[in-house]
Amino acid sequence: MKLKELVAPLRFQANGITENPVVHSLEMDSRKVTEGTAFFCVKGYTVDGHDYAKQAEERGAVAIIAERPLPVSVPVIIVSDTKRAMAQLACHFYDNPTKKLKLIGVTGTNGKTTVTHLLEQIMQDDGKKTGLIGTMYTKIGNEQYETRNTTPESLTLQQLFAEMVEAGVDRAMMEVSSHALHQGRVRGCDFDVAVFTNLTPDHLDYHDTLDAYLYAKGLLFAQLGNTFSDKVAVLNADDAASQELARMTAATVVTYGIKEQADVKATDIRISASGTSFRLTAFNEEVTVSMRLIGMFSVYNALAAATAALVLGEPLEKIKASLEQVKGVAGRFETVDEGQDYTVIVDYAHTPDSLENILKTVREFAKKDMIAIVGCGGDRDRTKRPVMARIAVDYASKAIFTSDNPRSEEPAAIIADMVTGVEEGTYEVILDREEAIKRAVAEAEAGDIVIIAGKGHETYQILNGKTIHFDDREVARRAIKERMSSC
Numbered sequence: 001m002k003l004k005e006l007v008a009p010l011r012f013q014a015n016g017i018t019e020n021p022v023v024h025s026l027e028m029d030s031r032k033v034t035e036g037t038a039f040f041c042v043k044g045y046t047v048d049g050h051d052y053a054k055q056a057e058e059r060g061a062v063a064i065i066a067e068r069p070l071p072v073s074v075p076v077i078i079v080s081d082t083k084r085a086m087a088q089l090a091c092h093f094y095d096n097p098t099k100k101l102k103l104i105g106v107t108g109t110n111g112k113t114t115v116t117h118l119l120e121q122i123m124q125d126d127g128k129k130t131g132l133i134g135t136m137y138t139k140i141g142n143e144q145y146e147t148r149n150t151t152p153e154s155l156t157l158q159q160l161f162a163e164m165v166e167a168g169v170d171r172a173m174m175e176v177s178s179h180a181l182h183q184g185r186v187r188g189c190d191f192d193v194a195v196f197t198n199l200t201p202d203h204l205d206y207h208d209t210l211d212a213y214l215y216a217k218g219l220l221f222a223q224l225g226n227t228f229s230d231k232v233a234v235l236n237a238d239d240a241a242s243q244e245l246a247r248m249t250a251a252t253v254v255t256y257g258i259k260e261q262a263d264v265k266a267t268d269i270r271i272s273a274s275g276t277s278f279r280l281t282a283f284n285e286e287v288t289v290s291m292r293l294i295g296m297f298s299v300y301n302a303l304a305a306a307t308a309a310l311v312l313g314e315p316l317e318k319i320k321a322s323l324e325q326v327k328g329v330a331g332r333f334e335t336v337d338e339g340q341d342y343t344v345i346v347d348y349a350h351t352p353d354s355l356e357n358i359l360k361t362v363r364e365f366a367k368k369d370m371i372a373i374v375g376c377g378g379d380r381d382r383t384k385r386p387v388m389a390r391i392a393v394d395y396a397s398k399a400i401f402t403s404d405n406p407r408s409e410e411p412a413a414i415i416a417d418m419v420t421g422v423e424e425g426t427y428e429v430i431l432d433r434e435e436a437i438k439r440a441v442a443e444a445e446a447g448d449i450v451i452i453a454g455k456g457h458e459t460y461q462i463l464n465g466k467t468i469h470f471d472d473r474e475v476a477r478r479a480i481k482e483r484m485s486s487c
């Protein structure tokens with residue numbers, strides 16, 4: 001695409017360009033610039049991309065989009081907000097891929113990864129070609145690609161959607177984080193359905209207040225638009241935040257829930273240690289669903305996915321069949337089973353609400369003791385630390401506090417924050433996560449349950465700013481085997 005055509009959507013901001021080179025690619029990272037790139041200078045939280053304009057030019061950039069004049073010899077297009085321009089031009093450059101597929105965005109504090117995976121299963125079972133973008137990876141069909149963020153920035157995002165369109169994807173589901181909404185990463189995405197799971201405290205390091213966090217989530221619904229269209233907001237009737245979210249859009253609102261009046265409802269809920277069953281009533285239809293997913297929160301996730309699928313025209317019977325197929329999502333309530341006589345579960349609970357949900361659920365079925373291994377991420381919301389510690393102590397027979405991605409913080413300083421929420425003598429601290437897991441496995445008696453919370457599918461530990469390989473499931477498996485072989 002020629003430069004003038006690329007920047008045409010910027011309208012008056014693009015006036016005065018005289019040169020018109022061919023632009024082969026778009027980049028916001030100077031290190032990735034190649035011959036023919038248009039480079040966007042983005043002011044980040046760590047550095048200012050404007051400082052890398054010269055490097056981008058040296059690497060072959062043919063145009064620079066910036067917020068101020070720069071000493072380079074290639075054309076510089078000055079805009080008031082490069083991130084905004086970047087999203088807009090990315091949509092244009094990749095020919096608005098999200099207009100060519102059905103796009104479902106899922107937001108909320110907990111359950112986004114799970115709900116997108118449930119949707120993927122439903123769509124795939126109905127013969128649709130799917131794309132998925134989220135915490136664990138991006139998937140196009142069944143091919144997986146690594147991504148750094150749960151919701152990538154706009155350039156990566158639009159490129160991924162273009163690849164999806166190219167691959168024949170007709171249904172794309174993505175997790176939309178509050179950070180992404182706040183930073184405008186999803187601007188220009190043509191969402192057909194926006195799904196809300198729930199809102200509980202998290203990320204207050206970034207958003208400061210719960211209201212600001214809710215506002216960021218609300219942007220997804222605002223982005224459905226202010227015209228009456230086929231777009232649908234799928235809201236959780238049992239979460240008070242949904243009323244705020246409904247106010248933000250003119251799109252049709254469809255609700256799901258258990259307690260309050262809702263369009264799609266679960267009743268007769270039976271939860272056991274091996275699964276969950278419920279009656280699913282959707283508009284004038286009704287089916288009974290028996291899933292392997294455990295806990296009341298899983299019923300909410302199933303309802304959210306079922307409602308989104310229904311509004312996209314999937315038949316209820318097929319939705320039921322798919323939900324019944326799902327074995328679970330990696331790192332979410334994943335059991336590590338080597339035939340031992342105690343249960344070991346790895347789960348991604350890293351917020352107060354998710355930790356409480358998971359521990360409460362297990363507590364209900366635990367016949368004997370429940371040992372919980374809990375940590376809190378470094379360089380993240382400090383306010384959740386004492387709350388999570390309190391929850392662990394309240395629900396578990398034994399709480400072990402350990403490290404969960406300390407990042408640039410001292411592991412002991414994170415634990416020091418955690419223990420302000422609990423009384424001395426009610427917990428044990430083992431800073432080294434591997435040691436903590438080994439200890440829990442060594443102490444577990446027949447019938448006990450060990451829950452290793454916080455890292456789920458993660459295959460790394462970020463310590464002292466360095467990333468090392470670490471997988472709770474591998475560590476637990478090794479510990480179980482070692483214990484077995486030493487008996």
Ligand SMILES: CC(=O)N[C@H]1[C@@H](OP(=O)(O)OP(=O)(O)OC[C@H]2O[C@@H](n3ccc(=O)[nH]c3=O)[C@H](O)[C@@H]2O)O[C@H](CO)[C@@H](O)[C@@H]1O[C@H](C)C(=O)N[C@@H](C)C(=O)N[C@H](CCC(=O)O)C(=O)O
Nearest residue numbers: 028029030042044045046047049052149150151153177179
């Ligand atoms: C706080 C935050 O959101 N940071 C995001 C931000 O990084 P940043 O602002 O620090 O970027 P920066 O390093 O200052 O760089 C600024 C600009 O200079 C450029 N640069 C930099 C160096 C160089 O040599 N050349 C160059 O051109 C960079 O490419 C960039 O364009 O922009 C990066 C690129 O898009 C993101 O990867 C990064 O996410 C970091 C990794 C992160 O941890 N984000 C978390 C908070 C986050 O977004 N989490 C949510 C999920 C949360 C949840 O729901 O649980 C997510 O969606 O992932």
Ligand SMILES: Nc1ncnc2c1ncn2[C@@H]1O[C@H](COP(=O)(O)OP(=O)(O)OP(=O)(O)O)[C@@H](O)[C@H]1O
Nearest residue numbers: 109110111112113114135297332347348349354358
């Ligand atoms: N609907 C829910 N309500 C409360 N807790 C939940 C819910 N669904 C899942 N959880 C808990 O939260 C954990 C994370 O779930 P999931 O990965 O689906 O959430 P997420 O919103 O994608 O998280 P992230 O923001 O880190 O991407 C699970 O391991 C489980 O403990």
Ligand SMILES: N[C@H](CCC[C@H](N)C(=O)O)C(=O)O
Nearest residue numbers: 350376377380404405454455
């Ligand atoms: N998306 C979340 C994941 C947290 C996972 C937990 N293991 C941690 O590192 O705190 C975040 O980046 O805050």
Ligand SMILES: [Mg+2]
Nearest residue numbers: 112113135175
């Ligand atoms: Mg996720």
